[in-house]
Amino acid sequence: MKHMTSLILAADIGGTNIRAAIMDSNGKLSHERRQQALLSSPHTSESDVIDILADFFRPLLQQEPALKAIGMGFPGFFIGQSGILSASPNLPKLHQFKLAERLSNTLNIAVIVQNDALCAAVGEQSFGAAQGHQNLLHITLGTGVGGGLILNNTPYTGESGMAMEFGHLRVCHDADANLCGCGALGCVESYASATAISAQYFKLSGVQRCSKDIYKEALSEGTHAKDVIEDAGHKLGMAIAEAVKLLDIHTISISGGFIGAWSLLHPTIMESLNKNLIPPLQGKIEVLPSILHDDAGLLGAGKLANMVVST
């Protein structure tokens, strides 16, 4: 029972915002701390990352000496549970970077680090929309479209930490398909990310509008926003169908500002999903909106650290 009170410094590291809080074993957060920090420059070095994170975490470590570990979600590919970052698309100078080990040596505390979308999946499964499900595909709709997979209660990383590149499933093979940031045509990310939503809206309306406003406008009939969100939902349903046909996984959760238009988005996704499944899988898949929102990654990272210190 002593582990029930283990305190973890949980953190969610983004390209422009970094965030941390103290988390107890029940997922209760306190002492939250946020900071803008440019962690997506082509010049950012390993030492830059360690310096920025160490400076950011130190006040919390000093405030709460009982902290057992740091659990951190980070954008990039991690090799298994090693804490070694093999690569990070927005931090091209980092390769085979022993992030957990170096930060642990600097701060003198255990550090557990995992891919940010995978942390969000763990968060939703442990404390959020997918509690009680042993298998989960969690989809994050933000600047990009990410995915995290849990199989039999175990976070799935793949052979080189690059599993669940869900955003790069192809949902359109037309010659005029949208161009994705990865260089390919027709990836679901190029239709359903927040960036794509704004770009598609601009293409239809000629008006520049942020994705959050588009989600609101989409709830009214006859708007360009409605068309854009319906197309995104349709494409998401197609991509989810491909994942389900491979994995036979029955629970999907989705996070991101996008779910502000859930009453429109959900039926569109479900229609497209079921249309694209083989008959015996039709009607068996549940698609749930995140209930943790921005906290999913933080809570999942804390949970992973908690599991390590409790064993």
Added chain:
Amino acid sequence: MKHMTSLILAADIGGTNIRAAIMDSNGKLSHERRQQALLSSPHTSESDVIDILADFFRPLLQQEPALKAIGMGFPGFFIGQSGILSASPNLPKLHQFKLAERLSNTLNIAVIVQNDALCAAVGEQSFGAAQGHQNLLHITLGTGVGGGLILNNTPYTGESGMAMEFGHLRVCHDADANLCGCGALGCVESYASATAISAQYFKLSGVQRCSKDIYKEALSEGTHAKDVIEDAGHKLGMAIAEAVKLLDIHTISISGGFIGAWSLLHPTIMESLNKNLIPPLQGKIEVLPSILHDDAGLLGAGKLANMVVST
């Protein structure tokens, strides 16, 4: 060491052909027995299946009293390792059929049964092209296109035994995409199965030819067969890319008569696969031809049974 000599009755049950042999722990087969048996009629009942299989296995069981178990690959969806067939597309009367238990009670020997494509994956990993790999996606190109997945040395079945419906990944979204047997348009099966190869060849040439002859003809320049096989290879590469982006799995094996045209097929698959992967995965994936051919399913089924009786 005593388990090294465990003898298994290994079997591969197809829609029209059933096959069995005695297998030792090293995958050596003997006393092979084949039979034509219609196991794909809409009227086939549970009792029909048990009667056909029991009559077919009895002579082998009598011949070798030391047999420890029957290991059997069967076309259909199995719930985990339970031996319960939830459904079989070509045997519509079977639902939640306790196949392993009923056959075991009838023949008085342990019966281990699993999906046929998954057995083939286990066979290639244990004795064939993918020996030494912990993770494998095995693709079977026959009347249909199937898939079997091994993650961390464990056969992956999914939540309802329907994982790796690889043949139904969509590789074409055009309105004139090929119609698949599942009712959807543009599934990879509708381009790369033996049936599809013959149909595509007929469409181009007006000549009815069996798939094996088409593979041979494909090795000559300027033939319709070459065009058909290249298109199939291109579509297979696209579908493999989708699976790799989700699973980050680096070893793929392929079985079926199709690999008779491997010298043409392999470069076509690789080009299409790498073109459709995200950059960090490009060049990392190995696609291997089966070396076990028709024996993969039989050997994998035997291996699964051997693992059960050895523990």
